Amino acid sequence: MTAPTTSHYPAKTINEGIVTHTLSVLVDNEPGVLARVIGLFSGRGYNIESLTVSETEHQQHLSLITVVTTGTPMVIEQIKNQLDRLVPVHHVVDMTLAGNSIERELAMVKVQGRGEHRVEALRLADAFRARVIDATIESFVFEITGNSSKIEQFIELMLPLGLVEVARTGIAAIRRGPGEG
Amino acid sequence: MTREMTGAEMVIQALADQGVKHLFGYPGGAVLPIYDAIFAQDNVQHVLVRHEQGAVHAAEGYARSTGKVGCVLVTSGPGATNAVTGLTDALMDSIPIVCITGQVPTHLIGNDAFQEADTVGITRPCTKHNYLVKSIDDLPRVLHEAFHIAASGRPGPVVIDIPKDIQFATGTYFKPKENPHTGYKPKLKGDMDKIRQAVEMVASAKKPIFYTGGGVINSGKAASDLLRELVKLTGFPITSTLMGLGAYPANDKQWLGMLGMHGTLEANMAMHDCDVMVCVGARFDDRITGRIDAFSPGSRKIHIDIDPSSINKNVHVEMPIVGDCAHVLEDMVRLWRTQAKQADGKALGDWWKQIDKWRARKSLAYRQSNEVIKPQYAIQRLYELTKDHDTFITTEVGQHQMWAAQFYGFNEPNRWMTSGGLGTMGYGLPASVGVQLAHPGSLVIDIAGEASVQMTMQELSTAVQYRLPIKIFILNNGYMGMVRQWQELLHGGRYSESYSEALPDFVKLADAMHAYGIRCEKPGDLDHAIKEMIDVDKPVLFDCVVDPAENCFPMIPSGRAHNEMLLSGAAEDIEEAITEEGKVLV
Numbered sequence: 001m002t003a004p005t006t007s008h009y010p011a012k013t014i015n016e017g018i019v020t021h022t023l024s025v026l027v028d029n030e031p032g033v034l035a036r037v038i039g040l041f042s043g044r045g046y047n048i049e050s051l052t053v054s055e056t057e058h059q060q061h062l063s064l065i066t067v068v069t070t071g072t073p074m075v076i077e078q079i080k081n082q083l084d085r086l087v088p089v090h091h092v093v094d095m096t097l098a099g100n101s102i103e104r105e106l107a108m109v110k111v112q113g114r115g116e117h118r119v120e121a122l123r124l125a126d127a128f129r130a131r132v133i134d135a136t137i138e139s140f141v142f143e144i145t146g147n148s149s150k151i152e153q154f155i156e157l158m159l160p161l162g163l164v165e166v167a168r169t170g171i172a173a174i175r176r177g178p179g180e181g
Numbered sequence: 182m183t184r185e186m187t188g189a190e191m192v193i194q195a196l197a198d199q200g201v202k203h204l205f206g207y208p209g210g211a212v213l214p215i216y217d218a219i220f221a222q223d224n225v226q227h228v229l230v231r232h233e234q235g236a237v238h239a240a241e242g243y244a245r246s247t248g249k250v251g252c253v254l255v256t257s258g259p260g261a262t263n264a265v266t267g268l269t270d271a272l273m274d275s276i277p278i279v280c281i282t283g284q285v286p287t288h289l290i291g292n293d294a295f296q297e298a299d300t301v302g303i304t305r306p307c308t309k310h311n312y313l314v315k316s317i318d319d320l321p322r323v324l325h326e327a328f329h330i331a332a333s334g335r336p337g338p339v340v341i342d343i344p345k346d347i348q349f350a351t352g353t354y355f356k357p358k359e360n361p362h363t364g365y366k367p368k369l370k371g372d373m374d375k376i377r378q379a380v381e382m383v384a385s386a387k388k389p390i391f392y393t394g395g396g397v398i399n400s401g402k403a404a405s406d407l408l409r410e411l412v413k414l415t416g417f418p419i420t421s422t423l424m425g426l427g428a429y430p431a432n433d434k435q436w437l438g439m440l441g442m443h444g445t446l447e448a449n450m451a452m453h454d455c456d457v458m459v460c461v462g463a464r465f466d467d468r469i470t471g472r473i474d475a476f477s478p479g480s481r482k483i484h485i486d487i488d489p490s491s492i493n494k495n496v497h498v499e500m501p502i503v504g505d506c507a508h509v510l511e512d513m514v515r516l517w518r519t520q521a522k523q524a525d526g527k528a529l530g531d532w533w534k535q536i537d538k539w540r541a542r543k544s545l546a547y548r549q550s551n552e553v554i555k556p557q558y559a560i561q562r563l564y565e566l567t568k569d570h571d572t573f574i575t576t577e578v579g580q581h582q583m584w585a586a587q588f589y590g591f592n593e594p595n596r597w598m599t600s601g602g603l604g605t606m607g608y609g610l611p612a613s614v615g616v617q618l619a620h621p622g623s624l625v626i627d628i629a630g631e632a633s634v635q636m637t638m639q640e641l642s643t644a645v646q647y648r649l650p651i652k653i654f655i656l657n658n659g660y661m662g663m664v665r666q667w668q669e670l671l672h673g674g675r676y677s678e679s680y681s682e683a684l685p686d687f688v689k690l691a692d693a694m695h696a697y698g699i700r701c702e703k704p705g706d707l708d709h710a711i712k713e714m715i716d717v718d719k720p721v722l723f724d725c726v727v728d729p730a731e732n733c734f735p736m737i738p739s740g741r742a743h744n745e746m747l748l749s750g751a752a753e754d755i756e757e758a759i760t761e762e763g764k765v766l767v
Contacts (some may be wrong), residue, residue: 028364031313032301043306074493081490087310087330090364 020049020070021096022103022173023080028088029055029063036086037065046071046079050105050148052170062090066173095173103173107151112139113162121161128154139164183355188317189214189348192281195324197224198356201252203243203618204228205236209256210296211283214348228618228647231639233260235611237267237338238637241276242612245598246573247619248401250332253280258296261342262303266605268338269307273602274424275399277336279327280308286346287315300342309337315344317352325357334367335488336399367487371504371512379459379483379500380516386457387528388535389417392440392469395424395601396462396486398594400506404428405594407510408461414517415524418536420448422463424601427591437536438545441469442737443583446544446746447536449735453743454535458482462506465495466602475742485509544735544748545587554704556581556656556727560588560628563654566711570624573616575599575609577633580662580733585628607636610653614640617649624652624715631657631724632681638690644720645695652714652721655687658729666732671739691722700724 027033034053041048050068055061069079076094083092095101109130111121118140125132125142128150134141144154148171155166186194192215196204205228208216219227230236233255240251251271255264261282271278285294301313310330312323320343327339383389391412397404405428412419412435419429420440429436438445440452449471452458458480463469465484470476473495482498484491485506492501502509516522547557574589575598576582582599591597598616600608609627617625627634634655644651656662664679691698697719701710707725714721734749 031315032305035302036305039305074497078490078494081488081492085488085490087362087365 018070021076021094022068024093024095024173025065025083026090027063029061030088033088040082050170052172066171068171100176101173103147103171104145105148105151105169105171106145107166107168109142109158109166110164111158111162112164114138117161124157183353186354188320188350189218191320191354193218194354199328201225204252204254205230205239206254207233209260211257211345230643233263234266235637235640237264238608238611239615240278241271242598242615243619244276246595246616250277250279250328256283257285258298261298261300270600270603270605271338272307275336277331278338279331280340282342284342284344287344304340308340311340313342314347317347317350321354326362368503369505369508371502371509375502376512380513382457384522387525388456388532390451390455391417391419391459392463393425393428393461394422394463397425397428397506404507407514411514416529418451422469423586426597427594430592431590432592439586443733446542446735447539449743449746450539451536452477455480460484464491471737472740472742553728556584556731557588559725560584562707564589572624575612575627577609577629578604578606579630581628581630581656583733606633610637611640613651614644614649617651626652626654629653629655631655632661641694641696650718650720654723656727657724658727687722687724696720696722698722702726
């Protein structure tokens with residue numbers, strides 16, 4: 001069903017450009033803070049592509065939540081404002097808008113195989129600067145870090161070579177240069 | 182000053198230190214220590230409601246009519262879940278509430294204990310903020326912080342969930358501090374550059390309009406005064422949302438009446454045709470905008486709001502100003518005066534001529550009857566007979582609410598308590614309990630429907646217990662009127678389950694509950710009956726039997742724009758006026 005064009009509600013934004021943004025959210029590390037952030041996304045129908053969270057400043061009990069989300073520019077703006085409105089949120093930085101930021105993700109990739117496949121997997125891992133962190137006679141676990149597209153590409157290459165499973169951390173992001181957030 | 186005391190004593194001490202006089206609540210196992218502390222003091226008066234939803238609505242009425250924080254105390258489990266409707270209502274309408282809930286002892290949390298519910302989990306999406314206090318050391322800070330968060334910025338409800346063992350534990354209490362929360366700092370002052378540009382926009386307008394909302398009321402009396410000043414200075418027309426009624430006097434000639442789905446023709450047409458819109462403390466809600474892509478297509482918009490997330494949410498605005506209404510309006514008035522700005526008199530004159538043409542259509546007109554009381558007439562008479570009293574009005578939700586908004590003139594802020602955002606049937610009766618408690622000598626009237634009032638009917642007992650002479654003015658049309666109206670317009674007149682079957686005899690009911698019952702069925706008897714209602718120094722249940730077929734007009738049908746309103750005379754065109762797409766909307 002197509003969205004009604006005559007609505008009391010904001011028209012559904014189907015064909016408007018959907019963009020992906022990475023947001024860094026600095027929060028008080030208190031019980032329930034992650035539930036607040038996630039609840040906001042589910043309650044208001046926003047998307048989460050990736051989410052990482054960890055305490056980053058132990059003294060001040062601050063955690064950094066990095067969330068990758070998609071939506072129209074207007075929705076992204078809403079998400080930032082809604083996040084900023086939460087009481088334990090100190091600030092929200094749009095890493096995509098700020099430009100000049102680095103995003104990294106870590107993945108562990110398990111590949112099973114013998115003979116030529118095994119050799120090829122090792123060779124590719126080397127090309128991608130993935131490290132072997134576990135090995136048996138018929139399997140490897142590779143550790144790879146990089147931006148998401150690099151990891152995607154590596155996983156795709158491993159698929160025909162006996163990919164078993166993948167564990168990913170989600171994205172962490174930081175601004176380049178001396179400045180904070 | 183710090184002092185050793187139990188958690189329960191801290192709760193009551195903190196309320197007293199925050200200036201709380203009344204606490205609406207209902208006892209239960211998990212809050213008994215706090216009730217013990219209440220018993221031992223007389224700073225804070227506890228008001229025993231009959232259902233926890235009523236406690237929150239009463240606190241909302243209290244808060245809305247005074248500008249203070251409303252306080253609620255309920256027990257764990259069902260006490261907390263019953264409060265959820267009221268909390269959501271307060272969140273939607275930005276009402277400052279602090280709600281203290283009991284919780285099972287810390288060691289039993291997560292154990293499916295008796296009357297245990299995950300209160301912070303349940304109330305997270307329906308509060309501005311909430312706390313589960315797991316250490317007595319946190320309690321004084323949390324209590325004070327809660328009041329700060331509830332009342333500052335865009336106000337809202339805050340829940341403090343306190344396990345029973347924390348209520349018994351002993352700790353050190355301290356008084357409220359100046360800046361209780363480090364991370365939470367709402368922005369009050371607007372950006373001066375933007376305000377300057379906004380004033381330029383206002384001065385250059387040819388067909389301007391002020392569109393104001395509940396934010397002006399929440400910002401305090403000063404905001405209403407400044408708004409009046411600015412509107413007078415500019416000579417612009419002004420309309421308001423349901424929540425904003427009273428910020429600008431309804432008896433003034435620049436007032437166009439309420440806008441939106443059941444707003445006046447002149448307000449909605451002026452919104453549609455304006456070239457500069459000054460939105461103050463309103464949020465472009467769907468009841469206001471109608472069809473969004475046809476909403477005021479030719480205007481540049483200024484939006485003043487304390488909540489950045491309200492800006493550009495539904496409608497793109499050219500000039501967003503984040504700040505408190507009173508602060509921003511003060512700056513605008515000052516700039517307007519110091520720069521000796523003048524509105525474009527010629528253009529404004531033409532604009533008013535156009536507006537007067539719309540006014541001449543008399544969009545609120547209805548056919549008077551000598552046989553049956555028209556609901557609009559009932560509200561008009563109620564207004565005429567109570568306007569010289571110190572009157573506060575609350576409502577339930579439905580047709581009667583819209584008629585009250587259309588026909589009762591509000592000339593002062595904080596006089597109008599209604600459930601706008603959530604649309605909670607059953608809000609008005611308990612809210613009037615809270616209002617009457619805050620204003621003992623005033624005339625407090627709940628304009629109700631016979632269906633809504635039955636949702637929280639039991640709070641009449643509360644009113645009787647505390648000798649609160651609230652007047653419950655029921656427009657009894659025997660239907661869930663707004664549901665019936667939509668079924669008539671959208672569902673081929675199939676009145677599925679919208680008939681109020683097996684109604685109580687409200688006069689006998691009032692009698693049984695030790696209140697005073699009045700029934701009125703004829704237009705000729707109405708004035709006398711209303712006067713009787715005003716004179717009785719008791720809670721009154723007034724059964725005003727009105728025309729069951731009357732519909733609420735004007736109306737912007739679902740999926741239509743502001744300039745496509747239905748007027749009452751055009752009722753036969755309604756079926757065609759609503760598109761297929763419009764029917765799927767609420």
